[in-house]
Structures are given as structure tokens and as C-alpha cells.
Amino acid sequence: MLDRSQEPKLATLPSGIRIAYRKFQGKSRIPLFCIHGLTGNLRNFEPIAKGLSKKGITVITYDLRGRGKSDKPEGQYSAKVHAEDLKQLSVVLGYKRISVLSHSLGCWITLRLAESHPEILEKAVLVDGGGALSPQRKFSNLLMIRSSLARLGKTVPSKEVYLEEARKSPILSAWNDDIRNFLTYELEPLGTLSPSLNLSNGSGPLGPVRCSLPPFVAESELESMGGSMDPAKILLKFCKEPLRSFRILKENNRLPYSALNCPVLAVRAGKPNLKPGDELLPDSAIKKMEREIKLFRVLDIPDKNHYEVVLLEDGRRDKEIYNFLIH
Template sequence: MITEQQVIGVFDKLTWDWKGYKIGYTVMGTGQPLVLIHGFGASIGHWRKNIPVLAAAGYQVFAIDLLGFGSSDKPPLNYTMEVWEELVKDFWTAHIQQQAVFVGNSIGGLLSLMVVANHPEIAAGAVLINCAGGLSHRPHELNPPLRLVMGAFNRLLRSKITGKVLFNRVRQKGQIRRSLMQVYRDRTAVTDELVDLLYQPSCDAGAQQVFVSILTAPPGPTPAQLLPKVKCPLLVIWGEADPWTPINGAKIYQDLSATGQPVQVKPIANAGHCPHDEAPDKVNPLIIDWLAEIG
């Protein structure tokens, strides 16, 4: 089995105490601070193809394991977007204390948008990579049959017996690989390293409770609610072949860009939900060039 240390290579794995919980993070490089925020089920290691490149380009790159994920503690809490927003804001206060660019994928993208919208004083910009529309589906977004199915699924998740069965099935390496094959267009990017990176934290005590809490949590604010409050520049990167957050989700950002707002939208052809990992040779230069533009 590939260990987490092998996955994240030369990154220093550091810990920070937040409200009595251990939070894992890493930092590399010097210069303008960047804060990298992973998506659901991922961790610092999902940025392994980006951190060294961005640091070498002259930036101080922070990456954090959100509470409940990666090497961070997994306490039995009611997980919400607002809990993580407070965590990221407090992390900035403890470790950065100058305007930073927040870079997030999926749920991490929505969290980055929340941070720059609600705390503009700490934000120099944000990079949203296949930004999620919410932590979970809103009932009105589902057709009536699927709404009933999801309601029944949530009840099964909350059961001590069926919840454990469902979680153990979802976290099997074979199932993780099949899920990744659905959302990565380049299947050669779905490596044993990547599967292990997602599998290992699921073995930690408390991982099942975290899984249930997140899948049954409120969705949080929508990008449409947040964008009117955003004053800093945005770079929106979107893998065009993403079945989870389809490319039409980028329209709201394209419309904003058309009004003259400092928003750039960059589709990535032949890439899925995680283009930073699947196509880093395309994503890293986009981020570096945009950072140079905004100064």
C-alpha cells in the first residue's frame, strides 16, 4: 500500500490546533500566499501535482485538510459549509495575515467563493476549479422520483446498521476507482496512488460519521447568492467533460465576465471534475499566468 507520506512526496506535513481539533496542512515556497482547498473526500495530496509548480513560480502555497478529511481529525459534528468557512478564516488569521488567493476544487471551490465573498479583507482573488453549486442537492433541484429516492437513501445512511454497510461499500478501493473513472476523462490519471489517497482517510475513526453528516447536511449558499458580494478577481477553470458539475454551471461566471467584472472563464477540453489533477500541464500555467496578471 502507498502511504500518505509517499503520496505527498516532499511536502512537510504540519498540524495546527483548531478548537481542540488537529488540522493537517502543508506550506511550500515564498511570496504571495495561495490557499489550496480540496473537494469532497480528497485531501492535501490531491494537489501534489500543483503545489511544487506553484511554489517554484514564486508563491507561498498553503494546502489544508478540512476538518473531517485527510489527516485532520474527524469528530462527530454537524458538518456544514459554514463550519469550514470559519476554519479557513481562522487558518488565515493564524498562519497568513496578508491578502491571499484562495484556490478550490468542487466543494473547495464553493468554500473559496464563500471566503472571498464574506471576508473580502483577506482576499486578493480566487481560483474556482469545477466549483460545486452546493454541499448537497437542494430538493427542488431533483425531480420528484429522485427526490423520494434521495430521502430514503438519507434515512438508510443515518441508520447505525445500514449506514455502516453503505459506507463500507462506498469506500472499497474498487468502488473508489469506478467513481473516479466516471469523473476523470483521462483514465490513465486514475492511478493506485490516487485511489489510496482517497481510501486511507476513510479507515480513520469517525470517518463514517463524517460521511453521513456531510451527505445529509444543508447545501449552503449558492454561487448566485455569493457572487454579488465578490469584489476581487476570479479565475474559473472548468473541465468540460465533468458529469458531476457540468460545464453549463460556468454560465453564471461567463455572464458576469460579459458585464466587465474581473472574471475569467477557462474551459479545459477532455478533462473531468478534477482538471488540476487530471491535466496539471494545462491548469498550472493558467493559474500562474492569471496570478501574474492580477499582480
């Protein structure tokens, strides 16, 4: 039987966009908002959220617009758009100040939130993202995430086929129920044979399914950062619109680290994703953060890659994040 308490709620923002969220109630005055990555959803941080809430921290996980149960409107998607959504969501839920725990794209959203609304940030945890990278490194990382992007909008005969394909990914060295639930949550049924998605136990739909994250959403976000789901299109865009392309690159190289006036903890995944050198936070990126962010420290997780650093259990990570938030 469906446990309605496990379903996300919908908050309607002043912009009219509906954002799906879950609240893990604690006793803390300042809530922790969890911002997932490009192909994530509110279930990415669910295990961490449960652990922190048991220790007294109120945690809110949510689907970025374009993901999960949040609205997926046509139009522009970017870190700035998501940052404004988060600001509005915090106000709608009754909070004037928040802390954030962000991963990958979520870290860029945190930076843009600090740039536009620095007054609301209490503390920020940046998990394997938000670093200044060379064009070569950015291109290498784009090639690395292509396997993750391949599932967007993809239709398969059943949920189990979808999960089995994901399980074979070389990016994940382990598998658990949390990963299974995260991937099941993003599925939507096709045809009349599929019942409604069961969010409480991750059982999901029967019959044909597809990933509910529209490819146009990821393409728009990557384009806002000078990238594309198809690397060949990057060069094509430079040839067709050189001035616009250079403007986008210039804007994304101007990282508003100085706007982060709150304490910042960077969690760095040290394990290569597919090959050595494709890590998302190299030493050069960390050194720039150290120079430009006033209250900054780093936690290295050497045995996990970019995806595993949030999807797999890690007691040291959870302990350090909790201590950072309460002190």
C-alpha cells in the first residue's frame, strides 16, 4: 500500500513553477536544502538527509525544475534560473536563511545564489563541483558524463531492463537500494499497462518506461555553460555564433567566489571516473577556491568518484558534513 508520507509535496513559486520537495524534520533553526546535479533528483541526497535529520538537522531535498515531479516547462534552464527557484522556494516554505548541500551542477547553482542573494546563505557544502577548469578539462568532463546523459528520454521495455543497464555502468563500483530508488523515481510509465509510480518503496511502474528528464532540459543547461550533449555541436556553435560563444565562456569563467561570505566546505572525490585526470576538482581548482573564498576548507574522499561520492555510503563524509553544519 502506498505510503503517502513518502511522496514529495508540491510548492508553487511566485513565478508559477511547481517544485517537488521532501522535508526531513529536525530541530535546527536553519534548514539544509539539498541541490542535486544535472541528471539527479530529490532522492540523490535522501540517505544523507535521513541521517542528518535523525541528528537534529532539518533537511529539504527537492527536484530542480525539469526533473522528477517538478514542472518541466519549455524555455531556458541555467544555474541562474535554478538559483532564483531556490530563493523563491525557501521563501514559500517560510525560511529567511538556509544552508545548502550541493553536488555537481548544484554547486554552480550555489555560486549563482551567493551572487544574487548572499544574505540568505548560512553555510554551503560543495560536493565535487563549482571549480574553475581549463577548456580542455571541461571538454574531458563533458565526455565523461555522456554515459549518464544517454539515458535521458530513453524508452525501455521495463523498469528492470532500465535498472540492469544502469547497474552495468563502469562509473559505479557498487550498487544499493538507494541507487535503485533514485533511478526508479525518475521513470515514467508509457501506455495503459503501467500503474502510477509508487514512490514509497521504489517498486515503480510495470511495462514500458522512460527516463522522465527531457533531453532539452540538460541541453539548455549545458548550453548556458558553453557545452552541449553532443560535443560536435560545441565547435559548430563557435563557428556560427563566435561572439555569443565567447561571451558564455567568459561569463562562466567569472566565478563569484567572493560572494560566498558564509563558511564553505568542499567535498572532493579523488577517484577517477573513467580514467586518471577526469576528476572534477583538480588541485588547481581547489587552490583557486582557497585563495578567493574567505572561510573555506576541503574534505577529500579518495576512494569515490564524482557519482559515488553522493550515491554510496561514507561515514566519514556524513560525520564531517554534520560537524561542519553544527559548529
